Every structure is written in structure tokens, then in C-alpha cells.
Amino acid sequence: MTDPDAVTESLEDFARSLSYGERSDLSFKFLVRFAGTDVGDAVAAMLVEIGGLFDDGDPAALIDLAIRLQSEGYKSRSLDERYHYEEGPFSRPPRPLAESRVVLLTSSGHFATGDDPQPLGSQAMSQAEAEKRIGDFLKEPPTLSEVSTLSPADAIEVRHGGYDIRGSVADHNVSFPIDRLRELEADGIIGSLHQTAYSFVGACSQTRLIKHTAPEWADRLMSTGSDIVLLVPV
């Protein structure tokens, strides 16, 4: 007999709970973009792969499936027409790579320990709070953090309410690759790495970013004397 007090939850409700809801999971928030039956199919497919792990312990198929589903989810919506361009800028590098200075800019939300950008006026904001306040972040102009490219891992922090930062916490190089760039410099692959890397929280007011902040940052990057900018949007 059905319990009259039981709470029912549709597949759409379940998907919404993953997107900043009670089951918030930033790696799977994309499921909110699927129709209900597609949510069910996606979860069922992942369960099949999880079942396979009982026998071979190889997560490759599950990883590949999850990545494919992520891609399907985010590609289900096109970019706002305002951001579609027929042509884009294009500058050729002035010298060979082995003679070029490279500067890094990411939207991964990294900052130097002791130099917290204090978003929304908050000191030492936690990742959990950043996720809860994602709506506030999206209304605010971003802050550009500067991080010495010589910084060791324990002198770098990350906080970003828009994506699952566990990979970035385990190794900043997954989204803020200063160690890899230093190695390329040491190996002579690149001429030099600019001593400062730059990062901001990409979940911000896009209008302010485009109209005001980005042009200012472009001038800052130009003033570094770098030849190449490596951009890592997250």
C-alpha cells in the first residue's frame, strides 16, 4: 500500500537536486539539461558500468561514459547568440617558441595563500559557500589573482563555485599548470615563463568581464612583455 505521506521525486527533480540542490554535485549538474527519461537512461548506463567494476575493477568504461554524458549535456544548449562571432582576432607569434615568453591565464579560481581575493566581501570563504552563492558570483565582476610561477603546491589555493575542484585540489596542474610550464622552460621548449600566472573565478558577470575587466586584463598581460598567452578556461 502506498504511504500517503511519502515524498515522490521525479527524475527531473533528481537531476535538479544535483545542480546546486540538496545533492549538489558539480561533476553531474549537467544532468539537469536532460529530459526526465534521458536522466534515467544516463543513470542506468552508469550503473551498468559500475556493475562491471565488480568483475574487472577497470573504471575506464565508466569514466568514458561520464565524460561523454557531460559533453552531451553541455552541448545540448548553444552559446548565447550575443557571443557568436563571424571572425575573431589573430596575432602571429613574433619569434620561435624556444625564444618566446609565455604567460598563463586561467578561470580556475586559483590564488596564492595569504592573498585570498575575498569574493563578495567574505574572508576565507569555503568551497561549499562559494557553491551556495554561485548566483551572487554571477552578478559580480571578477578579481584577477596573481600567483608566482615558483609557488609550491602548498602555497596555492583554489575555490570556484562553478566546477568540481577536487582535481585541482589534488594537483593544481590539472587547470593551473605552472609546474608543467616551468619544466618546459627548463627544457628549453619555451624561451621563458612569465614570473606571474593569473587566475580568476570564471563564474562572474560576463557583461562586466567583456566590457570592462577583460580589456584591462589584456593591457596587464601585454605589459608583461610576453609573446604567448596560454588560456585555460574551466
Added chain:
Amino acid sequence: MATVAVYIEAFSHYAEAMRLPRTLVTPHPMGRPLGPPLAAERQRQVIEAALRLIYTAEASGAVERIGGAYRPGSPTS
């Protein structure tokens, strides 16, 4: 300044629509565009591919996809 962006496949359509100068697309999950944690060789492979695109691209809107799979737990991944 010449620029190149590293995008995961899930967001590559954004880069294409915006006609970025150069985009290297990786088959990685959200939040790990350069590769898995501690997979130094894979991360370096991605960066080198992106930097090569600086020199091989002929016009804005250049997009290349790097092969390989996302395999955490291995330096080469």
C-alpha cells in the same frame, strides 16, 4: 600577443562560436582540462600540443583535438 586556449570537449562549441584564435580541445572531464591529477606526461603533452597550435594555425577559429583518453592514476594517462 598570440593566444591559445585549452577547452574540454564539452565546451568546445563555445570556443568555436566565439571564433577564438586557437583552441586545443581535450577529451577530459569538466575541471581537468589539462589532464588527471599527477599525470605530468599527459598534462605536458596537452600544453605542448596547444603551444604547437600557436605556430600551425593560419587564421582565427583554428581548432584541434588531442587524442588519447582520460586515465587517472597513471603518470602517462
